[in-house]
Amino acid sequence: xxxxxxxxxxxxxxxxxxxxxxxxxxxxxxxxxxxxxxxxxxxxxxxxxxxxxxxxxxxxxxxxxxxxxxxxxxxxxxxxxxxxxxxxxxxxxxxxxxxxxxxxxxxxxxxxx
Amino acid sequence: xxxxxxxxxxxxxxxxxxxxxxxxxxxxxxxxxxxxxxxxxxxxxxxxxxxxxxxxxxxxxxxxxxxxxxxxxxxxxxxxxxxxxxxxxxxxxxxxxxxxxxxxxxxxxxxxxx
Numbered sequence: 001x002x003x004x005x006x007x008x009x010x011x012x013x014x015x016x017x018x019x020x021x022x023x024x025x026x027x028x029x030x031x032x033x034x035x036x037x038x039x040x041x042x043x044x045x046x047x048x049x050x051x052x053x054x055x056x057x058x059x060x061x062x063x064x065x066x067x068x069x070x071x072x073x074x075x076x077x078x079x080x081x082x083x084x085x086x087x088x089x090x091x092x093x094x095x096x097x098x099x100x101x102x103x104x105x106x107x108x109x110x111x112x113x
Numbered sequence: 114x115x116x117x118x119x120x121x122x123x124x125x126x127x128x129x130x131x132x133x134x135x136x137x138x139x140x141x142x143x144x145x146x147x148x149x150x151x152x153x154x155x156x157x158x159x160x161x162x163x164x165x166x167x168x169x170x171x172x173x174x175x176x177x178x179x180x181x182x183x184x185x186x187x188x189x190x191x192x193x194x195x196x197x198x199x200x201x202x203x204x205x206x207x208x209x210x211x212x213x214x215x216x217x218x219x220x221x222x223x224x225x226x227x
Contacts, residue, residue: 104155
């Protein structure tokens, strides 16, 4: 089955700096890669996603890059703000088989004011 | 448009008991998935229901079972509770046939097993 590894587990940055979170996946059939933000005690919320036919996608301060050959994808947050502090999860899914999201273990991002 | 709602939000059980968690899917969605999120970890896929049938299952034992009803709402049942079953149980709905299969999560049911 799919295995998703995520690094780092914790990340502390100064407000205004950039933050990068990296994930690798094992199943070459995976073709959908969402990123979720989960604030303490809240539900995971989709912040950006990318499909395997696209190498990069950007939405304001957030961008995701995908390298299918290397089977890794990354989340980039620029000009970080204290409200970006949360746990971020990457995930991967294929359109065939189980069609379930396999999540990484999460990155706790702390943005220091 | 109503979002995904789950009940109860919190509950405490003892080892060996049984629990039923409930989920109402988002309007227009026909697929429900259940995930277990242990403290400090990512959600782990339990199973998925589509057209009232299980159509995918993760590495969870048979004492984890579910149902989907004609209105697409769903239940997760766990028998013979163990201490390790303590976790946040997340329900997510989606539309089978969408280009991405984006999941919309509920706020979860936090289960504590003593």
